[in-house]
Amino acid sequence: MKKLFLIIGAPGSGKTTDASIIAENNADKIVHYSTGDMLREEVASGSELGKEIDSYIKRGALVPLEIIVNTIVSAINNAPVDNVLIDGYPRSEEQMTAFDELVSKEDNIELASVIEVRVTEACARERILGRRAEAAPGEERSDDSEEVFNDRMNIYTEPLGAIQRFYTDKGLLTIINGERTLEEVVAEMEAFVLSKI
Ligand code: AMP
Numbered sequence: 001m002k003k004l005f006l007i008i009g010a011p012g013s014g015k016t017t018d019a020s021i022i023a024e025n026n027a028d029k030i031v032h033y034s035t036g037d038m039l040r041e042e043v044a045s046g047s048e049l050g051k052e053i054d055s056y057i058k059r060g061a062l063v064p065l066e067i068i069v070n071t072i073v074s075a076i077n078n079a080p081v082d083n084v085l086i087d088g089y090p091r092s093e094e095q096m097t098a099f100d101e102l103v104s105k106e107d108n109i110e111l112a113s114v115i116e117v118r119v120t121e122a123c124a125r126e127r128i129l130g131r132r133a134e135a136a137p138g139e140e141r142s143d144d145s146e147e148v149f150n151d152r153m154n155i156y157t158e159p160l161g162a163i164q165r166f167y168t169d170k171g172l173l174t175i176i177n178g179e180r181t182l183e184e185v186v187a188e189m190e191a192f193v194l195s196k197i
Contacts (some may be wrong), residue, residue: 001110002110003025003085003112004112005085007117008091008114010121011153013124014119017182022190029081031080033083039067057142059063059148061155094157096163112197114174119178130164176192
């Protein structure tokens with residue numbers, strides 16, 4: 001049985017960093033996949049699919065439903081251990097519904113929790129634009145400009161209320177304050193995940 005933890009948060013919330021540290025600390029039982037990283041890997045491969053994905057990422061737009069669902073389904077199926085952290089999903093109501101249908105169809109997948117790493121927009125903005133300023137030449141992300149940040153933030157915020165309500169009603173939503181030190185956020189999230197597996 002695969003146990004899934006979905007981690008959502010604004011761009012700059014730190015969700016990918018938090019989840020990768022937790023997986024590294026518990027490599028024998030937890031694996032982590034970031035939807036953004038998986039999509040960027042496909043772009044880096046130079047494939048036709050990667051070119052299509054890149055046209056969305058550059059603008060800060062969501063890649064189409066079918067592409068993202070295929071990406072996470074293959075990650076779950078290929079996961080080497082049973083506890084899987086996926087960050088960056090769902091980002092829309094249609095993704096949430098598609099995932100719900102998938103989980104109810106599959107006997108070997110259980111959604112253990114949805115963790116929201118919460119930061120204010122001001123904090124997210126400062127971190128993302130700071131990340132750009134500090135990136136080594138050639139290491140900048142194509143989507144870390146202020147304009148694209150605004151679009152990504154709007155896209156994140158727009159379905160958030162519906163996503164929060166849906167998982168709250170199922171008793172699955174956990175909110176973690178992401179405006180603390182990395183160590184504090186990781187400690188709380190790690191203790192929570194370990195308590196559920
Ligand atoms: P991130 O690294 O999580 O900030 O994601 C970077 C970009 O990848 C996003 O702006 C989207 O273009 C794309 N992306 C990541 N996750 C998703 C998702 N769940 N659905 C659609 N597009 C996504």
